[in-house]
Amino acid sequence: MSPDTFLRVLGPRPWRVAYAQPSRRPADGRYGENPNRLFKHTQLQVILKPPPAEIQEIYLQSLAAIGINLREHDIKFEEDNWESPTLGAWGIGWQVMLDGLEITQFTYFQQCGGIDLDPIAGEITYGLERIAAFLQDVDSIYDIVWAREPDTGRETTYGEVRLAEELQFSVYNFEMADVKKLWEHLNSYEAECQALLDAFKALPEDADVTTRKRFPILSAFDLCLKCSHLFNLLDARGAISVTERVGVIARIRALAVGVAKAYAAQQAA
Amino acid sequence: MADFIFEIGLEEVPARMIAAAQAELEKRVLDLLNRERLLDAAHTARSFSTPRRLAVLVSGVLPRQQDVEETLTGPATKVAYKDGKPTPAADAFAKKAGVELSELKTITNAKGEYLSATVKRAGRDAVDVLAAEMPKEIAGIYWAKNMYWRAGKPERFVRPVKWLLAMLDKTIVPVEFAGITASNITQGHRILHGDAPVAIAVPKDYESSLASAHVIADVELRRQKIRKALDAVTRTVAGARWREDEELIDTVTHLTEWPQATLGGFEREYLALPEEVLVTVMRDHQKYFAVEDADGKLAPHFLAVLNTQADENGLAIIRHGNARVLRARFNDARFFWDVDQKIPLTERVEMLKSVTFQKELGSYHAKTERVVALTGQLGDAAEKSGIELDHIAVVEAALLAKTDLTCELVKEFTELQGVVGGLYARAQGSTDAVAAAIYSQYQPVSMEAGIPATREGQLLAIADKADTIAGMFSIGLAPTGSKDPFALRRAANGIVKILAEGDLPLTLAEIRSLAVNAFKGAEVEKLQSELIGFFTERLQFYLRDARGYAYDVVNAVLASGADDVKDALARAAAVAEARGSDDFAAIAAAFKRMKNILEQAHAKGDVAAAALDAKLFESDAEKLLAENAASVGAQTAPLMQNREYAAALKAIVSLRPQVDAFFDAVMVMAPDAKVRANRLALLASLLANFTRIADFSEIVTAG
Numbered sequence: 001m002s003p004d005t006f007l008r009v010l011g012p013r014p015w016r017v018a019y020a021q022p023s024r025r026p027a028d029g030r031y032g033e034n035p036n037r038l039f040k041h042t043q044l045q046v047i048l049k050p051p052p053a054e055i056q057e058i059y060l061q062s063l064a065a066i067g068i069n070l071r072e073h074d075i076k077f078e079e080d081n082w083e084s085p086t087l088g089a090w091g092i093g094w095q096v097m098l099d100g101l102e103i104t105q106f107t108y109f110q111q112c113g114g115i116d117l118d119p120i121a122g123e124i125t126y127g128l129e130r131i132a133a134f135l136q137d138v139d140s141i142y143d144i145v146w147a148r149e150p151d152t153g154r155e156t157t158y159g160e161v162r163l164a165e166e167l168q169f170s171v172y173n174f175e176m177a178d179v180k181k182l183w184e185h186l187n188s189y190e191a192e193c194q195a196l197l198d199a200f201k202a203l204p205e206d207a208d209v210t211t212r213k214r215f216p217i218l219s220a221f222d223l224c225l226k227c228s229h230l231f232n233l234l235d236a237r238g239a240i241s242v243t244e245r246v247g248v249i250a251r252i253r254a255l256a257v258g259v260a261k262a263y264a265a266q267q268a269a
Numbered sequence: 270m271a272d273f274i275f276e277i278g279l280e281e282v283p284a285r286m287i288a289a290a291q292a293e294l295e296k297r298v299l300d301l302l303n304r305e306r307l308l309d310a311a312h313t314a315r316s317f318s319t320p321r322r323l324a325v326l327v328s329g330v331l332p333r334q335q336d337v338e339e340t341l342t343g344p345a346t347k348v349a350y351k352d353g354k355p356t357p358a359a360d361a362f363a364k365k366a367g368v369e370l371s372e373l374k375t376i377t378n379a380k381g382e383y384l385s386a387t388v389k390r391a392g393r394d395a396v397d398v399l400a401a402e403m404p405k406e407i408a409g410i411y412w413a414k415n416m417y418w419r420a421g422k423p424e425r426f427v428r429p430v431k432w433l434l435a436m437l438d439k440t441i442v443p444v445e446f447a448g449i450t451a452s453n454i455t456q457g458h459r460i461l462h463g464d465a466p467v468a469i470a471v472p473k474d475y476e477s478s479l480a481s482a483h484v485i486a487d488v489e490l491r492r493q494k495i496r497k498a499l500d501a502v503t504r505t506v507a508g509a510r511w512r513e514d515e516e517l518i519d520t521v522t523h524l525t526e527w528p529q530a531t532l533g534g535f536e537r538e539y540l541a542l543p544e545e546v547l548v549t550v551m552r553d554h555q556k557y558f559a560v561e562d563a564d565g566k567l568a569p570h571f572l573a574v575l576n577t578q579a580d581e582n583g584l585a586i587i588r589h590g591n592a593r594v595l596r597a598r599f600n601d602a603r604f605f606w607d608v609d610q611k612i613p614l615t616e617r618v619e620m621l622k623s624v625t626f627q628k629e630l631g632s633y634h635a636k637t638e639r640v641v642a643l644t645g646q647l648g649d650a651a652e653k654s655g656i657e658l659d660h661i662a663v664v665e666a667a668l669l670a671k672t673d674l675t676c677e678l679v680k681e682f683t684e685l686q687g688v689v690g691g692l693y694a695r696a697q698g699s700t701d702a703v704a705a706a707i708y709s710q711y712q713p714v715s716m717e718a719g720i721p722a723t724r725e726g727q728l729l730a731i732a733d734k735a736d737t738i739a740g741m742f743s744i745g746l747a748p749t750g751s752k753d754p755f756a757l758r759r760a761a762n763g764i765v766k767i768l769a770e771g772d773l774p775l776t777l778a779e780i781r782s783l784a785v786n787a788f789k790g791a792e793v794e795k796l797q798s799e800l801i802g803f804f805t806e807r808l809q810f811y812l813r814d815a816r817g818y819a820y821d822v823v824n825a826v827l828a829s830g831a832d833d834v835k836d837a838l839a840r841a842a843a844v845a846e847a848r849g850s851d852d853f854a855a856i857a858a859a860f861k862r863m864k865n866i867l868e869q870a871h872a873k874g875d876v877a878a879a880a881l882d883a884k885l886f887e888s889d890a891e892k893l894l895a896e897n898a899a900s901v902g903a904q905t906a907p908l909m910q911n912r913e914y915a916a917a918l919k920a921i922v923s924l925r926p927q928v929d930a931f932f933d934a935v936m937v938m939a940p941d942a943k944v945r946a947n948r949l950a951l952l953a954s955l956l957a958n959f960t961r962i963a964d965f966s967e968i969v970t971a972g
Contacts, residue, residue: 071579
C-alpha cells in the first residue's frame, strides 16, 4: 500500500490524491493462463479525505467520463468491507458491480495502522485492467490494447507488456522462491524496520523539529511493506501453516502500527 | 387523525441487513407514538425499504397529546410544616411541582399524611414530540456493522445518512440526525430518475411519488415483480424453468429499487463442469439464477436481476457484459479443477498435516486419523445390529474426507467443501459409495435439509460431527448461552436427525463413548456427563422443534431414556397419540400419585418389599390390580420389544379401573409394616414396568 494512502490518511490534514498503483498478490498468479487473473494488476487509487458528501455521485460521474453510459448498464453497490490484517487497516464499503463485473472497491477507511481515523477517508480503487477489458470488450485481459502508436497506428497489447512477467513470476512465486531465504529476508527487513522505529522513539526529548522531520519514517514504512510482500510470497508458496499465519500477521501488523504511530508523532512535531 | 411518514435516505445498505432494520424502524416508531399517547387505537402502519432507504408510514396519529392531570406526592406533612409554618421541604416541593404553596393539598396513605400537588400537563403537539424523540430512535437501530463518516465522529450508522423525510400530514417534522434536517423531499432511482428532488405532498403519496421516480418502495411488490420478470424472460427458452431459490430472491430484492430481469447464455462446453460448481458460481458469486431444461438438467443460460430499466439496446449490452464475466468465472473454476487433478486426493492426505483443524486438537490429518478409527468402530457396532454396510468404502471415505481442503477449487469456493471432494473422488476412480459419502459428509446443513443419502455417508457424517463435538468439549469449548462459535449444536442436531431419519442402529451413548475415546487427556467421566446433557438437549430440540411434540410429552419420553433416537421418536409418537384420552390422563395422574407416594415413603425410611407377597393382600382391589398388572405386563413386554408403543400404551391405560379402585379402597401407608412394604412393592413394580415408555408424571394434565 502506497504511503500516499497508508500514511496520508492518518491525522487531521485533508488530502486528495489519485495515482496508479501496481498491486501484487502472489497467490493470484495464474501463469498467464487465466484471462482474468493476474498476480500483478494496476489500480487507480483515489483518496478523498474527508470524503465529500456527494462522493458516490462523483464516482458515478467518473465512470461516465471514461465513456460508460450508465443508462445502458446495470450498476450496483454491493456490501464488501475491506481489511488488511497485516497493516492494521480496515474499512466499510462496497464492491461496485457493473453488469456483473466488479470494477471498483469503494471503501470508507475507518482504521489504519491500528489508529482510528478522524476524519475518515474515502478510498476508491478502480481495477484498471478489468475496466479496460470491459471498455474494449475483450475476453482476455491480455488482449487489451494498451497503447497505440500515434504515427504508425501500431498497437501494443497488454499481453505483450505483461504476459512473460505473469508466467515467470508465477513460476517463481509458486515453485522456485527459496522459502528459507524468504524467511531470512523477512526477518532481516523486520529487524531493520524495528531498529528505525526504536531509533525514532529514542530521539531525545529536546530533539529539534529538523531532527524529527528528517528521520526516515517513510523508509521504515518501505521496509514494512517489503515484509508484507514477503509474507504474501511465503503464503503463496504454501510455507505458512495456519497456526504460524496468525503469528506472522501479528509481527507485520506490529511494524505497521509502529510506523503509523511514528508518522503521526512526526507530523505533530 | 393524521398520517406520519418517515424515511431515512442512505448510501446502499447491505442487502442482508435491510429486512430486520425495516421491521425495527416500524416497531420503534409505533412504540414511540404509543408511549407518547399519540397513537389512535385504529391506527395502521406500513413500512418500506430499498437499498437506499428505510421508511414507515403510520395512519391514525393524534396531532396532539391530550392534556393530563397528575397528582404528585411530596414530603410528609410533619416534615413540611413546623409549628404551622412551611419548611424548606414544602417550598422545594411546590417549586418542583410548579405550583404556589397555597395550592398544595394533603393526602393520607398507609404511611401517614403527605403533601400533594395536582399538576396540569399540557399535551404537546405530535410534531414537537416526534422532532424531539425520533433522533434517539434512529440512533438506536441495530446494525451488525457500523461506520463513522463525519469529522469528529459524532455518530455511527450502517452507511452515511443522505437525507431524512418526515411529515405529519402536510407539515414537515424537523427531525435532525447526522447533521441533516428532515424535509418533504426524497430521492428517486440513481440512474433512472437522477438527482432531481422528489417532493412528497402528503404522507399517503409516498409510495406513488416514489414509483413515478422509478423506485418500488414496497419490498413484497418488488419481490413479485422480480418473480414475474424471471418467469417472463425464462419463457423465451422453450421448456426452460428457472431454479427456485428463495434466499437469492431475497438478496436481489434488497439489491434493487426498480428491478428488471434478463436471460443470458454461456457456451455448452462449460456444462462439462459439475453442476454444483456452475450453480455456486452463478448463485454465490454472481447472484444469477440457474436455468434448467425440461428434464431438470442445467441449461446453458443464466438469469440476472438488474437494478435498472434498460431498452433493448441497453439490455443487449448488459447481457453481453454479464455473460462475459460469467465465462471468466467458469474459466477460473475450470482452471482450478484441472490444477487440482494433478495431485489426487490420496496424495493429499499427507498435506493435511499442515492444515490446522484446531490449535489444541491438531491438524486435519490428526482429525482424519481419529475419524477413520471412529467410523470403523461405529461401522462395527452398526453391523453387529445386522445392518449391511460397505465397511471398506466408509473407511476410505473417512480417510479422504478432508483432503479437498487442500484443493484450489475449495479455497475459491469454500461453500463447496465436501462436495468437491466427492466429485474429485468419483473423477479419480473411487467407488460410488466412497464418493457419495465424501460428498455428503457435511449434511444435513440445517434442520430442514436432507441427511446423507447412503448409510456410508450417514456414518461418516456422524463420525465427523461426533469427533468435532467430543474434541471441542474436551478442551472446554462447549457452546454457552447464545454463543456457539464452532456450530456444535448444529453438528449434534445433525447427528440426531441422521439417526432419526436414517436406519443406522446406533445409539447416542455408543457414539458418545466411542468419540470420547480419542481424547484421552480429558477427564472422561466429566466429559461424558457433559455430552449426555448436551445430546439430550439436542434430542429434545429435535422432538419439539423438528417434530412438533409438546414439551411435556418430550420430557416424559426422554425421562425414560434418551440414548436411542428412533426409540424415543416411536415412544413420543405413541404418547402424543394417547394423551388425548380421559383414561390416559387418569392413568398419568395415577402414576404421578404413585411416584409421589413412593418418594414420600422413601423419605420416611419406608422401603418397598423385595418381592410381592399375594398373602399380604388385604382387599380385592389390591389383588385385582396386582393380577391385572401382571397380565398387562405379559402383554406389553413383546409389544415394547417391537416398539409397538401405541398398543402397549393402550394395554397400560386399560388398567385404569383397577388403579382407580385401588386408590379408592386401599391406603398404601398401612399401619402394618409388612402390608405397607408389600403395597409399596406393588406400586414400584407398576412404575418400573410401565414407565419404560415415558415418565407419565411429566405429563401435564388439565385441572
